[in-house]
Each structure stands twice: as structure tokens, then as C-alpha cells.
Amino acid sequence: MKFSTEGRSYMYLSEVRITNFRKFGQGSAGEPGLVLVLNKGLNVLIGENDAGKTTVVDAIKFVLLTQSREYSRLEKEDFHDTSNELKIECVFKGFTINQAKDFLEWISIDSDKEYSLRVFLGAKKDAKGKILIEDVHAGSDSEGQILHSKARDLLRTIYLKPLRDAENELAARRNSRLSQILNSHPEFSVGDEHRLVEIIKDANQKIKEYFDYDEFTSDEKTILRSINTYLSKFSDNKNLLRSNIELAAVNLKMILEKIDLLLVTTKSGLGSLNQLYIAAELLLLQIEKTEGINLALIEEIEAHLHPQAQIRVIDYLQELSENSKSPMQILLTTHSVTLASIIKLNNLIVFAEGKAFSLAEGNTKLHSGDYRFLERFLDSTKANLFFAKGIIIVEGDAENLLLPTLADKLGRSFAKNGVSIVNVGSTAMLRYSKIFVRHSEPKMLLPVAIISDCDEKVSKVDKETDTITMLPDRHPQVTRFDKKLKYSDDNVKAFISHEWTLEFDVACSCLKRELFAAILMAKDYINQDKALTDEKEAKEIKKISDYLTEAEKKINDWNTYDSFTLASNIVRDVVLKKYISKAVVAQCFSEILKERSFTIQDVQVIRSDTYLKYLVDAIDYVTGV
Numbered sequence: 155m156k157f158s159t160e161g162r163s164y165m166y167l168s169e170v171r172i173t174n175f176r177k178f179g180q181g182s183a184g185e186p187g188l189v190l191v192l193n194k195g196l197n198v199l200i201g202e203n204d205a206g207k208t209t210v211v212d213a214i215k216f217v218l219l220t221q222s223r224e225y226s227r228l229e230k231e232d233f234h235d236t237s238n239e240l241k242i243e244c245v246f247k248g249f250t251i252n253q254a255k256d257f258l259e260w261i262s263i264d265s266d267k268e269y270s271l272r273v274f275l276g277a278k279k280d281a282k283g284k285i286l287i288e289d290v291h292a293g294s295d296s297e298g299q300i301l302h303s304k305a306r307d308l309l310r311t312i313y314l315k316p317l318r319d320a321e322n323e324l325a326a327r328r329n330s331r332l333s334q335i336l337n338s339h340p341e342f343s344v345g346d347e348h349r350l351v352e353i354i355k356d357a358n359q360k361i362k363e364y365f366d367y368d369e370f371t372s373d374e375k376t377i378l379r380s381i382n383t384y385l386s387k388f389s390d391n392k393n394l395l396r397s398n399i400e401l402a403a404v405n406l407k408m409i410l411e412k413i414d415l416l417l418v419t420t421k422s423g424l425g426s427l428n429q430l431y432i433a434a435e436l437l438l439l440q441i442e443k444t445e446g447i448n449l450a451l452i453e454e455i456e457a458h459l460h461p462q463a464q465i466r467v468i469d470y471l472q473e474l475s476e477n478s479k480s481p482m483q484i485l486l487t488t489h490s491v492t493l494a495s496i497i498k499l500n501n502l503i504v505f506a507e508g509k510a511f512s513l514a515e516g517n518t519k520l521h522s523g524d525y526r527f528l529e530r531f532l533d534s535t536k537a538n539l540f541f542a543k544g545i546i547i548v549e550g551d552a553e554n555l556l557l558p559t560l561a562d563k564l565g566r567s568f569a570k571n572g573v574s575i576v577n578v579g580s581t582a583m584l585r586y587s588k589i590f591v592r593h594s595e596p597k598m599l600l601p602v603a604i605i606s607d608c609d610e611k612v613s614k615v616d617k618e619t620d621t622i623t624m625l626p627d628r629h630p631q632v633t634r635f636d637k638k639l640k641y642s643d644d645n646v647k648a649f650i651s652h653e654w655t656l657e658f659d660v661a662c663s664c665l666k667r668e669l670f671a672a673i674l675m676a677k678d679y680i681n682q683d684k685a686l687t688d689e690k691e692a693k694e695i696k697k698i699s700d701y702l703t704e705a706e707k708k709i710n711d712w713n714t715y716d717s718f719t720l721a722s723n724i725v726r727d728v729v730l731k732k733y734i735s736k737a738v739v740a741q742c743f744s745e746i747l748k749e750r751s752f753t754i755q756d757v758q759v760i761r762s763d764t765y766l767k768y769l770v771d772a773i774d775y776v777t778g779v
Contacts (some may be wrong), residue, residue, distance in 0.1 A: 195475035247595030308446030543572030544776030
């Protein structure tokens with residue numbers, strides 16, 4: 155039976171405020187450089203490398219410490235830029251009466267008439283670089299009072315570090331992570347009075363009896379007798395050395411340090427061992443706590459896990475955070491697009507531009523229906539947008555295939571500039587773009603470009619005569635304006651084709667020859683595929699230069715046409731009759747552009763071309779020009 159935590163009161167970390175710690179400095183009025191508001195349950199920190207995710211985790215650890223009692227200390231490099239003072243604050247809310255009584259000296263009532271506990275750590279750096287760390291304080295005023303050790307122990311977090319050496323952590327050794335986990339579990343809270351100590355005492359006695367040397371001469375007894383004989387030779391008369399064989403020393407801590415946790419298989423890979431390690435840590439996560447906080451900090455849980463294993467682990471963690479007898483709060487960092495695609499948007503916090511942006515409802519301009527839509531359709535092919543420095547949202551495969559190549563030719567590589575393309579289909583453009591549009595300050599600066607067709611038809615094919623007819627009464631400038639107004643908002647900017655579709659506009663441009671060659675090539679690919687499907691002999695695909703020559707000859711034959719009629723003839727089978735796939739044409743077009751060498755003058759011609767301007771401007775925007 156599951157117990158929903160909805161509506162229940164339990165202690166959780168509500169806010170983290172960081173001033174002059176590593177990446178995060180302070181505001182012009184001395185306010186914290188980062189104020190991070192957290193959910194009660196699962197919080198997933200995502201974003202590009204060095205965005206500040208680990209900084210937040212480490213800041214929390216410095217203030218709250220961990221159950222494994224890892225030693226960590228502030229270094230000079232932890233101070234932001236040239237600052238000589240730093241401060242980290244953790245604010246807790248949601249206390250039960252039982253939890254609040256443990257913090258009576260420091261707790262206060264906030265504006266919502268709820269219990270609130272503010273715990274903070276400060277440090278200073280003198281002129282010689284020596285670091286002076288203040289005691290951890292708590293309270294609502296600026297000074298607070300020292301938080302004594304018993305109360306601080308109630309705030310210790312569970313911490314799973316990144317790039318875990320699971321085999322070593324779970325092996326028997328002094329201060330092994332497994333022994334720390336077991337020692338922290340309520341099962342072993344009685345210490346040396348635990349029944350396991352008596353079991354080991356009995357085992358030691360039987361082992362002693364087995365190896366104890368006397369009148370017998372069996373091999374086992376000879377071993378211990380021989381060792382002690384050697385020791386007697388090595389030792390002096392005042393300090394006679396003697397040994398005994400035991401399973402473990404008889405105290406609980408040392409007994410737990412002798413325990414291994416192993417998978418019941420002959421060979422275990424890194425992924426399986428990592429899952430075993432996580433399962434061991436979950437022993438602490440699932441403890442029903444009536445006092446203190448139940449908070450887990452998990453970094454890069456995807457380490458050594460294949461995508462399906464990642465999904466199983468995160469699904470279970472979401473279940474634990476939402477439905478449990480012992481409600482828990484989880485703060486997790488990840489670089490995995492697989493995880494980013496399956497975690498609810500309400501649980502995601504994007505780190506970018508030195509800030510943290512929660513994607514929970516109320517923070518973005520997404521509506522409730524948008525959240526439900528994105529939970530259905532935001533898959534791993536689109537989730538890379540959370541880790542990008544620039545985003546282009548397109549409505550079809552053609553733009554998705556062509557734009558990276560065009561960007562390379564313009565010297566604006568998407569890969570080098572951290573740009574992601576998201577192909578969403580025309581009906582979902584606003585839903586994806588609004589993820590990055592904020593209701594209030596701070597606004598996101600992340601450049602998001604929407605590329606869309608103008609969709610003002612220029613021509614059509616007469617079905618009876620199979621001839622091209624030009625359409626009158628067009629108003630593409632009005633359509634462009636309306637679409638820009640519809641899609642543009644703050645950091646999201648719309649780039650609309652000049653006349654009709656991507657293919658038609660390119661057919662009007664300086665790249666018409668290359669596009670027509672791509673259409674001819676695509677036609678041959680489709681015919682080849684059909685021949686192979688029908689088990690017929692397929693014609694070989696010609697060289698790119700041959701397609702370019704053929705395209706140029708045909709265009710010269712049409713040189714009496716005006717530009718729109720010429721373009722209509724070029725895209726006849728792709729746009730008008732829709733006989734050839736746009737995606738296949740775009741793939742061939744990209745291949746042709748890759749093979750062609752562009753001079754500085756060629757690039758300048760492309761940049762000044764009216765019909766390519768919307769593509770060039772979008773590329774420049776997301777790559778930071």
C-alpha cells in the first residue's frame with residue numbers, strides 16, 4: 155500500500171541562498187548570487203558543464219554535513235573571484251510539531267504563519283589567504299545563534315557522489331561506505347549490544363577452539379603453533395608476542411567493516427555494481443524518520459548505467475519522493491538526456507547564465523495543458539535542449555538536416571557553439587519555446603530561435619493540364635509579421651521564411667543550383683529504393699558534379715522565367731506535387747553543400763541573399779553573433 159505525501163507536513167529544504175561561493179557572487183545590493191527554491195520531493199538540476207550544479211550540492215554539504223561524515227574543508231578557490239567573504243544559507247520549512255521541538259532555540263514563524271528554520275555558514279579570507287570559518291548558526295536575524303551538534307546531526311544529508319567506485323565502496327575495509335550505511339541504520343542503533351556482536355563472539359570462540367594448539371598435531375593447529383613459534387623467536391623476554399585467529403574484533407563498528415556486499419553472480423560489470431551501490435544507499439533513504447530531515451543529494455546517478463537502467467532507477471526515486479511512509483526530498487544532478495526526458499518538468503531546475511531556473515508551474519509561461527503535452531512528447535531526441543547554449547526549434551526534418559551544414563559553411567558551427575536543434579512539428583512550437591520564457595525576473599538570456607515557413611502559397615499545379623499556375627493576392631509580409639508576433643517573446647525570437655516554404659525560398663536564392671541538384675539526386679535515390687524493394691536492378695547514383703551540371707543546364711533552359719516561376723519549376727516535385735520527400739532532398743542538399751568549398755565572397759553572397767536571410771539571422775542569433 156502506498157501513502158501519498160500530498161497535503162502532509164514534513165520537514166524539507168525549502169531554499170538555498172549562496173553568496174560569493176565559487177560560481178555565484180552577489181548582487182549589487184549585496185543580495186545572494188543564487189537563491190534556489192526547491193520542491194518538497196524530487197529536484198533535478200540540469201544544464202551544461204560548469205553551470206553550478208555541483209556548487210549547489212557542495213554548498214549544502216558544507217552547511218548540513220553528511221551521514222557518512224566525509225571530511226571536507228573550504229579552500230581559497232571556493233571564494234568567488236576576488237571576494238574575501240562568503241555565506242551559504244539553508245532554509246527549512248514544513249515542520250511537524252515533533253520536528254519543530256528539536257529546533258526551538260532557532261526556529262521562527264514566517265509570513266505564511268509556518269515554522270521556518272534558517273541555518274547558515276560564513277567564512278572569511280584574510281590578506282594572507284588564511285580561511286577563517288565561523289560556526290554554523292541558525293535563526294531569523296543576521297547573527298543567529300550557534301547550532302549545537304545534536305541539532306546539526308538532525309540535518310545531516312545522505313550523499314551519493316559521482317563516478318562511484320562501487321566495488322571498492324562495498325568491500326570490507328576500514329571506514330567502508332557499506333559499514334557507514336549499516337552503522338547509520340536504526341537496526342544497529344544499539345551499538346555493541348547488537349545481537350550481531352554476540353554472533354561474532356560465538357564464531358570467534360569456535361574459530362579459536364579450532365585453531366588453538368594443544369596436544370594434537372593436525373595441520374590447522376600446526377599453523378597457529380608455527381606462527382607463534384616464529385613470533386617467540388622475534389620478540390624479547392619483556393615483550394613476548396603472540397597471535398590468535400579471529401573472524402573479527404568484538405565491537406560493532408569493526409564487525410561492520412569486515413562485511414562485503416556482493417552480487418550473486420560470478421562476474422559483475424560496472425553498471426550492475428553501481429545499481430548495487432545505489433540500492434545500499436537507499437537503505438538510508440527509506441528509513442522512516444520522525445525527527446530531522448530526510449534529504450538525499452545524488453550526483454550523476456547515470457554513471458555506468460545504460461539508458462534503460464537509468465529509467466528504472468529514476469522511476470523508483472520519483473516513486474520514493476512522492477509516495478512513501480517516510481516522505482523524502484531528493485536533489486539530483488544529471489547530464490543525461492535520457493533522464494531529462496522522463497522527469498516531470500515540475501521537478502526540473504535548469505542552470506544557465508549563472509542562475510537557476512525552476513521549470514515548475516508558475517515560473518514559466520507554459521499552461522497546465524502544455525505540461526501534460528510535454529510529459530508525453532518530450533523524448534530524449536528533444537531533451538538535449540536543456541543542456542544547450544542556444545536552441546533552434548524547427549517544424550520539420552528538412553530544416554533539422556540542413557541547418558547544421560549551413561551553419562558550418564557560415565563559420566558558425568552548432569557543435570562548437572553548443573547549439574541544439576529541436577524538431578517539434580508546427581503545432582508544438584510554442585509549447586517547447588515557452589519552457590524558456592519566464593513569468594517574472596530573472597528572465598532567461600538563452601537564445602531560442604523558432605524557424606517557420608511563411609506558408610503563403612506562390613503557385614500550384616493544375617491537375618488537368620499539369621502546368622504551374624501562379625497565385626494572385628498574396629500578402630507574405632502580413633503573414634510574416636503575424637507569425638513573428640505569435641512566436642517571439644523575450645529571449646525567444648521567430649525567423650520566418652520570406653515567401654513560402656524552406657525549399658521554395660532556397661529555390662529563389664543563390665543556392666538554387668545546389669538545391670535542384672539535390673532534388674535530382676533525391677529522385678534517383680527514391681527510384682533506387684523502389685527498384686530494390688521490387689527486386690529489380692537499380693541504377694547507380696551519379697557523382698555530385700554530374701547532378702550539378704544537369705541542374706545548371708536545366709535552370710539555363712528556364713532562364714526566360716521570372717524568379718517565382720523558375721523556383722516553382724525547381725520545387726515542383728517536392729512542394730507542389732509532393733512526390734519527393736523533403737527530408738531526402740534536405741539530406742542530399744546537405745551532402746552537396748558539404749562537398750562544395752565556399753570562398754569568403756561566396757559566404758558574403760549567402761549572407762546578403764534576401765531569401766536566405768531568415769536562416770542566416772537565426773544561425774547568428776543562437777551562436778551569439
